[in-house]
Amino acid sequence: MSVGALSQASAAEDYYPQEPAQPVIKTESVPGPASAVALAELDEIFDSRAAYFLVDYNKSIGNYIADVDGNELLDVYAQISSIALGYNNPALIEAAKTPEMISALVNRPALGNFPSTDYQKIITEGLLAAAPPGQNQLWCALSGSDANEQAYKAAFMYKAAMKRGYDNDIPAEDNETCMENQKPGSPEWSILSFANAFHGRLFGSLSTTRSKPIHKLDIPAFPWPKAPFPSLKYPLEENAEANKAEEEACLAEVERIIKSWPQPVAAVVIEPIQSEGGDNHATPFFFQGLRDLTIKLGVLLIVDEVQTGVGATGKFWAHEHFNLTTPPDIVTFSKKFQSAGFYFHDRQLRPKLPYRQFNTWCGDPARAIIARTIYQETIARDLVTKVEQVGNYLFGQLEVVAKKFPGKINNLRGKGRGTYIAWNCESPAARDLFTKTMRNNGVNIGGCGADSIRLRPTLVFEKKHADILVQAIEKTLSE
Numbered sequence: 001m002s003v004g005a006l007s008q009a010s011a012a013e014d015y016y017p018q019e020p021a022q023p024v025i026k027t028e029s030v031p032g033p034a035s036a037v038a039l040a041e042l043d044e045i046f047d048s049r050a051a052y053f054l055v056d057y058n059k060s061i062g063n064y065i066a067d068v069d070g071n072e073l074l075d076v077y078a079q080i081s082s083i084a085l086g087y088n089n090p091a092l093i094e095a096a097k098t099p100e101m102i103s104a105l106v107n108r109p110a111l112g113n114f115p116s117t118d119y120q121k122i123i124t125e126g127l128l129a130a131a132p133p134g135q136n137q138l139w140c141a142l143s144g145s146d147a148n149e150q151a152y153k154a155a156f157m158y159k160a161a162m163k164r165g166y167d168n169d170i171p172a173e174d175n176e177t178c179m180e181n182q183k184p185g186s187p188e189w190s191i192l193s194f195a196n197a198f199h200g201r202l203f204g205s206l207s208t209t210r211s212k213p214i215h216k217l218d219i220p221a222f223p224w225p226k227a228p229f230p231s232l233k234y235p236l237e238e239n240a241e242a243n244k245a246e247e248e249a250c251l252a253e254v255e256r257i258i259k260s261w262p263q264p265v266a267a268v269v270i271e272p273i274q275s276e277g278g279d280n281h282a283t284p285f286f287f288q289g290l291r292d293l294t295i296k297l298g299v300l301l302i303v304d305e306v307q308t309g310v311g312a313t314g315k316f317w318a319h320e321h322f323n324l325t326t327p328p329d330i331v332t333f334s335k336k337f338q339s340a341g342f343y344f345h346d347r348q349l350r351p352k353l354p355y356r357q358f359n360t361w362c363g364d365p366a367r368a369i370i371a372r373t374i375y376q377e378t379i380a381r382d383l384v385t386k387v388e389q390v391g392n393y394l395f396g397q398l399e400v401v402a403k404k405f406p407g408k409i410n411n412l413r414g415k416g417r418g419t420y421i422a423w424n425c426e427s428p429a430a431r432d433l434f435t436k437t438m439r440n441n442g443v444n445i446g447g448c449g450a451d452s453i454r455l456r457p458t459l460v461f462e463k464k465h466a467d468i469l470v471q472a473i474e475k476t477l478s479e
Contacts, residue, residue, distance in 0.1 A: 011381045011460040015090055016062035022468055023064070023442025024072040030439040032069030052439065060087035063458055063465050065444055073439060074468055077446035081275070081307050081456035084336040084374045095373040104365040111140070111362040112355075119365055126372025127339060132305075132317040134327025135343035137350070140363025144306035144334035145200025148269065150357060151330045151342045152191050152204050155267035155300045157351045159189060166348050190222065190263040192254070192299075194229040196277030196449070199269055199304055208269055211277035211449070225261045227254045229274060230282045234411045247286040251293060258297050267300035267329070272318035273414075275307040278449025279422030281413055284322040291324050300329040302342075310336035311378055311459050314388030314418030321417070336459075339364065339371040383459040384418075391418035394455075394466040398423070401470060405477045419461060422454045434476060443472045 012019060027033065031053035038054045059066035063086055065075040075083075085092060095101060100118060109116050128138055139154070141147040164170070171184075178185025193199060193208035200206065201215060207222040209215050230247045233239035258265045268290065274280035294301040308318035310333070315321055319328065327345065334340035341363060351357055378384060395415050402409035407426060414421035425431035431451045438445045448454040457465065 009381070010462060011383060011386070012062055012086070012462050012465070015086060015460060019062035020064050020072050023074050023472075024070070025440065025442050026070045030067065030069075030071055030073070032067065032071060034068045038068055052444070057087065062086040062088075063461055071442075073442050073444040074465060074472070075444045076455050076457040076461070076469060077444050078456050078458050080335070080446065081312065082335040082338070084310055084338070084459050085377055086458045086460045089377075091373055091377050092370060095369055098369075101366060101369050104369060108361070109365065110360050111365070112358050112360075116365060119368075122365055122368045122372060126375050127337070127341070127368060130310075130316065130337075130371075130375045131343050132327065132331050133320065135331060135345050137344045137347065138341060139344070139357060140339065140341035140368070141334075142361065142364065143200075143340050144332070145202040145205045147306060147332040147334055147340045147342050148199045148205045148208070148302070148304060149202045151269075151302050151332050152208075152267065153357060154330065154342070154344070154349050154351075155191065155302065156187070156189055157356060158300065158346075158349050159264075159266040160187065161348060161352065166352060170353075188263045189266045190224040190261060191302075192225045192227055192257060192261075192265045192268045194227050194270055194274070196229055196274050196280055197269070197271060198274070198276030199271075200306075211274075223263060225257045225263075225265065227257055229280055230286055232281055232283075232413075234413055236283075236415070243283065244285060247282060247289070250282075251286065251289045254290065255293055255297070258293070258299060265297075265299050267302050268294055269302040269304055271304045271306075272308045272321070273313070273417070273420060275454070276448055278452045279413065279420075279454050280449075281417075287319065287322040288324055291326055291328070294329075295326060302330040302332065303328040304332050306332055306334045306340075307456075308420065309333045310374070311384040311387055312336065312418055312456065313420045314384065314391055314416070316378075316384055318417070318420070337371045337374060339367040378459060386462070387418040387459055390461060390463055390466055391421065392416070393463055394419060394469070395421055397466065397470045398473075401473055401477070404474070408477050414455075419455055419457050422448065422452050424449075425451045425453060427451055437476045437479060438472060441472045441475050443469060 035053040039048045039051050042048045053067040056066045056068050063074055064072045066072045123138060139150060141150050174185040177183060191208050193210060195210050197209060198211040199208045206216060206219055207224050210226055228250045230250050232243045291301055303319050305317055330342050330344050332342040398412055402412050410424040412423045425434055428451045431447050435445050435447055446454055
């Protein structure tokens with residue numbers, strides 16, 4: 001089938017002719033009894049208290065996730081926004097069977113020291129081919145948290161290099177004092193993040209995470225600054241003036257903090273849509289203003305696309321919606337790419353000396369092979385355009401439901417952002433009850449923030465799936 005024909009076909013029907021036509025619920029509630037027993041056994045050796053149910057991945061297919069009780073749920077959470085092409089995708093299975101993949105798995109290379117003969121081809125055809133506009137360099141990591149962590153290291157080393165001169169030698173005093181965790185070798189610099197942000201759970205990334213106390217509690221943190229993120233009023237078209245004033249005030253506070261914070265700011269990190277913290281949006285005006293500020297004040301801009309990237313918003317990269325006049329300095333990624341790392345374009349973000357940005361693996365070629373297939377399938381089938389179309393349809397249907405159930409779906413947001421849609425429930429308890437009841441009604445759905453519902457379906461989620469989702473939402477709200 002030609003690329004043109006592929007782009008017009010139903011990807012879900014082509015990939016998954018045996019995908020269920022609708023959810024199948026065999027137990028009185030989800031999780032069912034078999035899940036409960038199995039999770040209790042698992043919990044003896046692995047903390048499974050946060051588990052929704054025990055999954056049978058061999059029976060999961062396309063947009064449907066199956067559990068050990070035989071329930072088949074429409075999945076609009078997709079492993080916390082990490083499944084791009086659906087469960088048991090045939091193209092990914094074929095990629096997994098290749099000699100290239102077998103070698104990557106059984107001979108996993110320490111890429112920094114011993115890159116494989118095919119690694120340049122793998123990343124050039126995949127991760128680099130997908131690079132955001134203006135980016136042409138890549139560094140790979142092991143997770144979203146790790147991607148952000150390594151981006152922060154790059155920002156700090158860049159600031160030091162600019163201060164001492166990129167081509168100059170590192171002073172002996174810097175080498176000596178860093179071994180004692182003292183200045184100047186260990187400078188007291190900072191990364192600025194935003195209220196309600198989530199950038200990961202590793203030590204540095206956790207200092208920029210501001211979403212929930214449970215993420216940060218009991219962990220020592222760096223004294224890094226937090227700026228306010230705009231709190232927009234909805235519908236956007238009815239509150240344009242108030243929202244612009246809110247964004248201007250936030251930008252002014254960002255500038256004040258950067259100019260006055262006692263630990264000089266090396267970089268600002270921001271999500272195009274604050275995801276874990278509540279699906280909070282800001283307008284292109286705010287993001288362009290932030291980019292202008294970072295250039296004016298000489299700090300780097302890191303855009304965290306770990307959750308928003310790879311097509312879910314109707315653009316391959318969510319920050320493309322903002323049409324920034326100058327690209328970000330660094331863009332981090334993970335989740336739907338099944339790989340992780342960061343993009344950049346200034347080669348001076350590579351430290352002058354090797355081994356400074358380094359670890360044993362420096363990424364994973366097996367994950368990069370999967371990422372390449374995800375990218376190539378997404379482009380060949382024009383999935384980003386299809387996400388935009390089904391997202392517009394779904395948002396319109398949800399607007400109707402919101403009017404039918406006043407007070408139940410509040411601050412509906414994500415219009416024009418593909419299937420990256422969210423809303424607030426009446427309370428945290430109402431949100432938790434909603435997600436539980438939706439599972440009992442055949443839809444696996446997730447929350448975020450204090451009381452929000454977030455939609456994170458695959459890229460092969462289509463109109464027929466949207467209709468099933470809307471019907472389940474109406475049934476749940478009626479109950």
